Amino acid sequence: MMTLYCAICGGRFEPDDYHRWVDAEEKPGRESFTRIDSYALHVDCWDRLTAGWMDPA
Ligand SMILES: [Zn+2]
Numbered sequence: 074m075m076t077l078y079c080a081i082c083g084g085r086f087e088p089d090d091y092h093r094w095v096d097a098e099e100k101p102g103r104e105s106f107t108r109i110d111s112y113a114l115h116v117d118c119w120d121r122l123t124a125g126w127m128d129p130a
Pocket residue numbers: 079080081082083084114115118
């Protein structure tokens with residue numbers, strides 16, 4: 074079975090564990106990097122990461 078690693082805390086989890094996928098498109102400064110990367114994150118880590126983000130109201 075495939076093992077995933079959280080892009081935030083580096084912790085591993087199984088694909089059927091509750092988690093979140095984030096797609097990241099081409100990164101600036103890496104011209105040869107054209108594919109789309111996906112990052113798996115723990116939902117808890119995602120909540121922590123976005124806790125300080127503000128919705129433009
Ligand atoms: Zn995590």
